Structure formats: structure tokens, C-alpha cells
Amino acid sequence: MHDARGHVRRLPGLRLWLSGGWLTLLVLAAVFAPLISPHDPLAQDLFAGRLPPFWETGADPAYLLGTDSLGRDVLSRMLYGGRLALIVALVAGTLTCLIGATLGLIAGFYRGWADLAISRLVDIWMAFPPVLFAILLIAVLGTGLMSVIIAIVVIDWTRFARVVRAEAMGQGAMDYVASARVAGRTRFGTALAEILPNVLPTIVALLTLEMGIAVIVEAILSFVNLSISTDQPTWGGMIAEGRSSIYQAWWVLVFPLFALFLTVLSFSQFGEGLKEHFDPVLR
Amino acid sequence: MSFLQIQDLTVRLRNGPPLLRRVSLGVEAGDVRALVGESGAGKSMIGKAVLGILPRAAEVSEGRILLEGEDLQTLSPKARRQRIGAKVALIPQDPLTALNPSRRVGPQITDRLVDILGWKRPAAEARALELLEEVHIQEPGRVMKAYPHELSGGMRQRVLIASAFAAEPKLIIADEPTTALDVTVQKQILKLIREMQQRHGTALLFVTHDLGVVSKIAQSLTVLYAGKVVEDTAVRSFFAGPSHAYSRALLAATPRYTDPDGSLTPVPDSVVAEVNREIAAFDVTMKEGGQP
Amino acid sequence: MTDKIYQLNDLKVSFPDMSRKPLLGAAPRIEVLKGLTFDIPKGEVLGIVGGSGSGKSTLGRALIRLIEPDSGSIRFEGTDITQLTEDSLRPLRRRFQMIFQDPMSSLNPRRRVGGIIAGPLRLQGLDNIRSRIDEALDLVGLPREFAARYPHELSGGQRQRVGIARAIALKPDFILADEIVSGLDVSSQAQVLNLLESLVKELGLTLAFISHDLSVIRRLCTRILVLHHGAIVENALTPELFDNPKADYTRMLLDAIPLPDPDQVWF
Numbered sequence: 012m013h014d015a016r017g018h019v020r021r022l023p024g025l026r027l028w029l030s031g032g033w034l035t036l037l038v039l040a041a042v043f044a045p046l047i048s049p050h051d052p053l054a055q056d057l058f059a060g061r062l063p064p065f066w067e068t069g070a071d072p073a074y075l076l077g078t079d080s081l082g083r084d085v086l087s088r089m090l091y092g093g094r095l096a097l098i099v100a101l102v103a104g105t106l107t108c109l110i111g112a113t114l115g116l117i118a119g120f121y122r123g124w125a126d127l128a129i130s131r132l133v134d135i136w137m138a139f140p141p142v143l144f145a146i147l148l149i150a151v152l153g154t155g156l157m158s159v160i161i162a163i164v165v166i167d168w169t170r171f172a173r174v175v176r177a178e179a180m181g182q183g184a185m186d187y188v189a190s191a192r193v194a195g196r197t198r199f200g201t202a203l204a205e206i207l208p209n210v211l212p213t214i215v216a217l218l219t220l221e222m223g224i225a226v227i228v229e230a231i232l233s234f235v236n237l238s239i240s241t242d243q244p245t246w247g248g249m250i251a252e253g254r255s256s257i258y259q260a261w262w263v264l265v266f267p268l269f270a271l272f273l274t275v276l277s278f279s280q281f282g283e284g285l286k287e288h289f290d291p292v293l294r
Numbered sequence: 295m296s297f298l299q300i301q302d303l304t305v306r307l308r309n310g311p312p313l314l315r316r317v318s319l320g321v322e323a324g325d326v327r328a329l330v331g332e333s334g335a336g337k338s339m340i341g342k343a344v345l346g347i348l349p350r351a352a353e354v355s356e357g358r359i360l361l362e363g364e365d366l367q368t369l370s371p372k373a374r375r376q377r378i379g380a381k382v383a384l385i386p387q388d389p390l391t392a393l394n395p396s397r398r399v400g401p402q403i404t405d406r407l408v409d410i411l412g413w414k415r416p417a418a419e420a421r422a423l424e425l426l427e428e429v430h431i432q433e434p435g436r437v438m439k440a441y442p443h444e445l446s447g448g449m450r451q452r453v454l455i456a457s458a459f460a461a462e463p464k465l466i467i468a469d470e471p472t473t474a475l476d477v478t479v480q481k482q483i484l485k486l487i488r489e490m491q492q493r494h495g496t497a498l499l500f501v502t503h504d505l506g507v508v509s510k511i512a513q514s515l516t517v518l519y520a521g522k523v524v525e526d527t528a529v530r531s532f533f534a535g536p537s538h539a540y541s542r543a544l545l546a547a548t549p550r551y552t553d554p555d556g557s558l559t560p561v562p563d564s565v566v567a568e569v570n571r572e573i574a575a576f577d578v579t580m581k582e583g584g585q586p
Numbered sequence: 587m588t589d590k591i592y593q594l595n596d597l598k599v600s601f602p603d604m605s606r607k608p609l610l611g612a613a614p615r616i617e618v619l620k621g622l623t624f625d626i627p628k629g630e631v632l633g634i635v636g637g638s639g640s641g642k643s644t645l646g647r648a649l650i651r652l653i654e655p656d657s658g659s660i661r662f663e664g665t666d667i668t669q670l671t672e673d674s675l676r677p678l679r680r681r682f683q684m685i686f687q688d689p690m691s692s693l694n695p696r697r698r699v700g701g702i703i704a705g706p707l708r709l710q711g712l713d714n715i716r717s718r719i720d721e722a723l724d725l726v727g728l729p730r731e732f733a734a735r736y737p738h739e740l741s742g743g744q745r746q747r748v749g750i751a752r753a754i755a756l757k758p759d760f761i762l763a764d765e766i767v768s769g770l771d772v773s774s775q776a777q778v779l780n781l782l783e784s785l786v787k788e789l790g791l792t793l794a795f796i797s798h799d800l801s802v803i804r805r806l807c808t809r810i811l812v813l814h815h816g817a818i819v820e821n822a823l824t825p826e827l828f829d830n831p832k833a834d835y836t837r838m839l840l841d842a843i844p845l846p847d848p849d850q851v852w853f
Contacts, residue, residue, distance in 0.1 A: 186692030189652055190752070194706030195679035198672070208696045332771040333742070447638070476637040476798060477842040484844075485853050503771065506844030510852050533848050547772040548846045551801040551828060558780055558805055561773040 027284035030277035037274060041094040048087035049073065052244045056082035061260040079249075079263045080256050088244035089267055095245050096274065098156070099229045103163040104222035110164065111171025112214050118172065119179025120202045130176070133169045141166050145228065149237045156239050159232055163225050174217055178210045212286040219282030223275035230271055246271050295363055296320030297497050298344065298465055303357035304580070305336075305343055305521075313339050313352060315522040315576060321465065326491065326498040328508040328529070330544075331518035337501045339521070341467040344499075345384060346374055361465075379410040383458040385468040385487070389450035393442040400438030403457045411461055425456035429486055448479040452486065459490055465497045472507065484511055505548045509533055517541045520573050540569045590661075591760055591792045592626035592649065597658035599644055618644045620816040621658065626760075626794065631786055633807035633824070634796045635839065641816040642796050646762050649794065650682045651675055663759070680710045683753035687765040689745035693737040699723075700733030703752045710756060722755035725788075726781060743774030747781070754785060764796045779806055801843050804828060812836050 059082040076085040118129040152158040232238040233247025246267040253264030298321040305314040329337040359366045386392040404418035426434035429452040472480040517525040525538045543561040600615040607613035636642045647653045686692035726747040767775040812820040819833040
């Protein structure tokens with residue numbers, strides 16, 4: 012068995028490096044977007060519309076990844092779009108995690124009426140169709156970065172609550188929890204010092220997954236024009252705009268789509284890698 | 295020729311250390327052989343190798359497994375499954391996980407007959423009822439329709455025994471079949487296994503860690519340590535005085551409640567060191583490809 | 587003061603039976619302990635024996651108040667602890683400790699051995715933690731370097747020693763051992779039982795040893811309590827119980843043990 016594990020073990024290292032590498036690149040790009048963007052992402056140049064990326068004939072080397080139908084630089088728009096995607100991922104993911112995991116931990120460890128109340132709430136919550144729920148929320152709150160983040164948190168905290176509750180219940184049945192009580196630990200102390208560390212790898216994996224989901228949700232909302240105001244470049248918005256000119260200028264659609272795909276994949280792989288890396292039992 | 299003959303069976307973790315080291319043993323038709331050892335000695339691994347259900351990480355690297363003289367290792371996977379399905383059955387350790395919790399008990403017994411032996415369903419069901427009666431289950435009709443969680447541990451083990459004997463196998467591998475049970479239930483189940491084994495003339499390979507159980511059910515036994523046979527003998531001569539120092543220590547460590555002093559003698563470190571030296575020396579000969 | 591460490595009077599414990607819970611309303615309760623009355627004198631090693639469902643583990647957990655009884659009373663050193671709240675129990679907890687059946691589940695997999703033993707010591711506000719850990723490891727015969735290891739790096743017998751070390755580090759008056767050798771090989775079993783025997787003598791402990799297997803406790807226990815379906819069927823000194831069992835159920839338990847001897851008439 013040890014040997015079988017040994018074979019798989021080399022994988023998380025590589026996986027952690029690759030996904031971490033892409034995410035680092037993304038963070039750097041987001042932070043330094045104003046410095047490294049070759050153009051103003053909003054500047055239109057109708058005489059330079061639909062220029063192809065640099066390796067195609069008729070390309071302008073000033074626009075590395077080409078331009079869209081309004082002549083805006085695709086690379087610059089992607090850098091600024093990445094910035095927004097990252098903010099949404101970090102803020103919405105973290106908030107969702109904090110709220111959902113706390114409620115899940117309370118429900119799973121304290122059980123009783125707290126569990127009853129939280130579990131029912133989760134059940135009712137999850138019966139709403141999520142995308143409609145989001146659109147409804149944005150309609151009420153109005154578009155904008157804040158609204159998108161709130162919508163994601165409000166919809167997705169149940170994911171954390173359910174998984175963490177189940178995990179905490181499983182850990183709560185273990186004898187080391189009983190032995191903490193024998194040692195005189197308080198209930199709250201037990202939840203914090205015994206249960207939480209054992210649930211943490213799952214929370215971390217879920218958190219990174221959630222960041223990926225947040226990026227997708229933001230893109231979906233942008234795609235239906237309900238996200239951040241239209242004069243800010245977002246990946247989802249670019250994909251929506253690129254869709255109409257897919258036959259004339261495929262690059263407008265493909266580059267942001269590819270970035271989106273890589274980012275979401277990296278978040279989930281990064282989480283799995285971290286989980287394995289920090290778990291002394293798996294290690 | 296024994297019904298089951300294992301010759302120089304070596305099982306390894308892929309590219310790793312051996313789990314079984316050139317194990318040879320035979321089970322005569324209608325005979326009961328016990329496989330004894332501490333946890334990690336590889337006793338369950340032998341049954342798994344015969345049944346062809348080794349864990350993915352392990353593989354047979356050397357040796358032969360002969361069933362009625364036919365080498366199972368040379369058969370195609372499909373032919374092998376057919377031979378095993380028709381001639382060998384398993385009584386597993388944990389009666390709770392061995393039955394599918396979401397299916398009724400009856401079909402889980404008849405599956406074997408219908409799928410492997412091609413029986414018609416009504417005939418198979420009649421046979422299952424008969425078997426449940428044979429393992430002393432009252433109201434077999436009700437038990438057939440019950441779900442596993444509605445039965446006690448002892449009842450579930452009876453169902454598994456009935457299911458093992460259903461296709462009239464010539465060999466049954468029992469992998470610690472009573473370890474999870476209370477002592478009083480263990481006694482009933484052992485009695486039942488012995489009764490069924492004798493009535494059907496089935497050969498039995500009985501894996502256990504309990505020398506008390508061995509003395510009640512087996513005629514011969516194989517003692518394993520770290521995947522190597524340290525003693526292979528008849529039960530009577532074993533309990534009269536084991537020949538290997540490790541077997542002697544194992545027997546001495548087995549508690550006897552009749553002894554007021556309660557013999558609590560762990561296997562001495564010197565014996566463990568000695569048997570470990572033997573294994574190391576054996577590994578060297580194995581690596582050189584020589585005969586031990 | 588009394589020479590009894592525990593006095594139990596008509597102790598009853600019940601659990602809700604979720605499998606028979608009606609769609610609406612409360613689940614019916616199953617009585618797991620049906621009114622137990624007995625004492626544990628100081629310095630005694632009490633064996634608590636019974637099959638699965640006998641209530642032996644429930645009794646154990648009630649003794650150290652991991653479970654609140656329905657009725658009856660439990661006195662520990664003269665103090666009634668039957669209904670004490672978790673807060674008022676906390677100062678007492680140092681004095682009764684428990685060793686668990688499955689060391690894999692009772693040792694937090696994310697803590698090193700040193701941290702596991704230190705946990706209760708810190709909670710009880712003790713000082714010289716480091717030297718207390720070393721002392722406990724010495725007593726259970728584990729090398730001091732083991733403090734830096736994780737539970738999964740140890741063998742089954744070693745893990746159970748860590749469980750014992752954690753319990754004795756607090757220097758309790760009473761220890762409950764719940765089926766602590768049932769998952770071990772005979773050799774480790776013998777080692778752990780011998781270790782417990784010497785610890786009882788050395789530290790002057792009172793011990794309750796829960797087991798489903800009468801054969802392992804003859805040497806260790808001074809008195810044996812046999813439970814069946816939540817009631818005491820026999821409570822006798824060890825030699826008496828083995829040589830002249832009074833209850834039918836005790837006799838059945840003894841008869842069911844297979845001795846390692848092919849000449850025993852058994853079936």
C-alpha cells in the first residue's frame with residue numbers, strides 16, 4: 012500500500028507547482044496591470060478593429076493578442092479582466108467560506124436545535140435555482156462589483172455549510188473528541204482545537220474550489236450583462252462580445268475563455284494539492 | 295494431489311518488498327487447514343491471491359496456485375473467474391459490509407446460482423430457502439425478504455455461510471469469519487461452519503489469529519510470520535509442542551482463562567530478533583534466485 | 587471519608603431508538619442500563635464483562651460522565667456527580683481518566699504524541715509539561731523521542747501505550763480502560779496487560795477494565811462484574827467467578843471461550 016501511495020505522491024507536487032504557477036502569474040498580472048498593459052483597455056481605435064494576434068498575417072505587433080471589433084487591445088482587456096476575476100475570487104470565496112464553514116461547524120458539532128435550524132435553512136436555500144436567484148439579487152441590488160460578490164456569497168454559503176457539517180459530525184463521533192472532554196476541554200475549545208484542524212484540509216480544498224466557482228459565476232453574470240458596469244473589461248463580458256464575431260475574430264472569444272478555463276482548473280487543483288500536502292495522515 | 299496446492303507463492307507490492315515469501319501449502323479435499331499469524335503476517339493475502347482479488351498495488355511475482363492440479367496463474371482472467379466461481383467460495387470477516395445494505399437478503403444468495411451456474415430463478419430461490427434452513431435460521435422466508443440491517447451480526451454471518459455453500463464449492467476460504475462476533479455467537483457460528491463443512495465434504499482454508507479457534511476447527515495449520523511460513527504441521531502435534539521458537543512463543547502468549555496465574559507472556563524480543571534474522575537471510579537467497 | 591472510590595445506586599441510562607422513531611413525535615427510548623447498584627473500592631481492579639449490547643461501554647462512559655444518566659446516582663469519592671454540569675465537572679476530570687478502545691480514533695491524527703499527552707496537562711493548568719511528558723513516556727516504556735511522532739507512525743501496541751501515557755500523565759485516582767486490547771495481537775495484548783498491572787501497583791490506581799473477553803482479564807482483575815442486557819448478572823471476586831460461576835450467563839461466557847487445546851471438549 013505504501014508503494015501505491017508513493018506513485019501518486021509525486022503528482023501533488025507537480026500539480027501544486029503548475030496550478031500555483033498560473034495563479035501567481037495571475038496575481039502579478041492583476042497587481043501590475045496598469046504598468047504592463049500596452050494600451051488603455053477602454054481606448055477604442057475603429058481603424059484598428061479586429062486585428063489578429065501577432066503570428067497571423069496582417070497583425071500589428073503593437074497589439075500582441077489582437078483587437079476586438081471596436082479596436083480595443085485584447086491583451087490589456089484580459090489583464091484588467093483578470094484583476095476583477097481575482098478580486099471576486101478572493102473576496103467572494105473567502106466570505107462564502109467564513110460564513111458557510113462557521114455555520115457548518117456549529118451544526119455538525121453542537122447538533123441539537125442549532126443543527127436543526129441551520130440544516131433546514133440550507134435545505135430551503137438550495138431549493139432555489141441558483142442562477143435565477145443571482146439574477147434576481149442583482150436586479151434588486153443593482154449591478155456592480157459589490158453586488159456580484161454579495162450574490163455569490165448569498166448563493167454559495169450552503170455548499171460549505173453542508174460539507175463542513177458532515178465532516179464535523181464524522182469527526183465529532185471520534186474518540187479523540189471524547190478524550191478531549193475527559194481532559195476537561197470546553198465544548199467551544201474542543202470545536203476549535205480538535206475538530207477545526209481536522210476539517211481544515213477539506214475547508215481549504217473547498218475554498219479554492221469556491222474561488223474557481225466565483226470566477227465562473229462572475230463570468231456568467233457578465234455574459235448576461237448583469238455584472239460589473241459594461242465599461243469595465245471582464246472575461247465574461249469579453250466572451251459575450253467575442254461570441255458575435257466568432258467567425259471574423261476568434262481571438263476575442265478564445266483568449267479570455269482559455270484564461271478562464273486555466274484559472275478555474277488551477278484553483279481546484281491548487282486546493283487538492285494543498286489538502287494532500289498539509290494532511291499528515293495522507294502524507 | 296491436494297485439492298488446493300500453493301507452491302512458492304510470492305506476492306509483492308509493485309516494485310516493493312514481498313508480502314508473501316515463497317509460501318507453499320496444500321489443502322486436501324474435505325480437510326480444514328488453518329492459517330495463523332499476527333496482523334501483517336500475510337495470512338489474508340494468501341486467500342486473496344487464490345481468489346484473484348489482491349489489492350491493486352500487489353502482484354504475484356513468483357509461484358503457482360494449483361486447483362485440482364490446474365495452474366490458475368496460466369489461465370485467462372475469464373477462465374480463472376469461472377473456475378473460482380464454480381469451485382471456491384469465501385466467508386468474509388465483516389458480515390456487515392459483505393452484504394449490500396440496499397438489497398434484500400434473498401437475491402444476494404441466489405445471485406451466485408443464477409449468474410455463475412445458470413440456474414432458473416425459482417429453483418435458485420427454493421435452494422436458498424433450503425440453505426437458510428440448513429444454517430438454522432428460523433422463518434427463512436421472512437429472512438429472504440429482509441434487508442441486512444434488520445438482522446443481527448450472527449444472523450448475517452449465517453446468511454453469508456449459506457451463501458458460500460450455495461453453489462456447492464469444493465473449497466471455502468474463511469477469512470476471520472468470527473472475529474467481529476461475541477464469544478457466545480462465535481461458538482455457534484464455528485459449530486455451524488464445522489457442521490456444514492463436514493456434511494458437504496468441503497475443504498476449508500480458515501484464516502484466524504486465534505489459536506483457541508484453530509484447536510477446535512482445523513486438522514492442520516500453517517503459521518506465518520512476515521509473509522513466510524515458519525511452521526506447517528498437524529494440529530495435534532502443534533499443540534503438543536510447536537517446533538519453531540516463534541510458534542512456541544505465540545502459543546505461550548495466547549491467554550488461557552483456566553490458568554489462575556493467567557499466562558501473559560509476550561513474544562520475547564529475542565525470538566522476534568531470531569525470526570527477523572531468518573527472514574533477512576531468506577530474502578538474500580530469494581534475491582539470488584537460489585533455492586532455500 | 588470512605589474507602590469506596592465509586593458508589594453507584596440504581597443507575598439507569600436510556601437512549602432514543604431512532605430506528606423506531608415515528609414520523610412525528612419523539613423516538614421511544616431503549617433502556618441500556620436497567621438500575622445498576624455497586625461500589626468500586628479504592629485500589630481495586632474491576633473487570634466489566636459482557637457481550638455487545640450488554641451496556642458495558644455505556645456504564646463506563648457514565649462513570650466518567652461522558653453520558654448523563656436518566657436516574658439513580660453516581661458518587662465519586664463521596665461527591666454526587668450524577669447531574670453535575672460540564673463546568674462543575676471540569677476540576678474533577680483530572681481525577682478520573684479514560685483509555686479508549688481504538689487508539690487510532692482516540693488520538694488526534696494531526697497532533698504529535700507529545701502534544702497529545704500535553705493537551706490534558708495544559709488544560710488542567712499544570713506546569714513542567716515537558717518533564718511530565720517524559721515521565722509518562724518512561725512509565726509506559728516508550729522512548730522519549732516518540733514525543734515528536736505522529737500516531738500513524740506507530741504500531742498498534744505503541745499507540746495504545748500513548749493512550750495510557752495520556753491518561754496517567756494527569757496522575758488520576760481512577761482510570762477507565764474500554765476494550766483497550768481487543769484490537770491488538772496476542773503478543774501486544776500481553777504487553778499492554780502486563781504494563782497496566784505494573785502501573786496499578788506502582789501508581790496506586792483504581793482501574794475499571796471493560797472487556798468482552800473473560801480470558802484476558804483473569805490475571806489483571808481483582809473483581810469481575812458481568813453485565814447482560816443492561817443488568818448485573820454476577821459480581822464476584824475473580825477466583826470465585828472462574829472456579830464457581832453462579833450465573834448461567836457467566837457459565838455460558840466461560841464455556842464459549844476456545845482454549846488453545848485440541849483435547850478440550852467444546853462444541
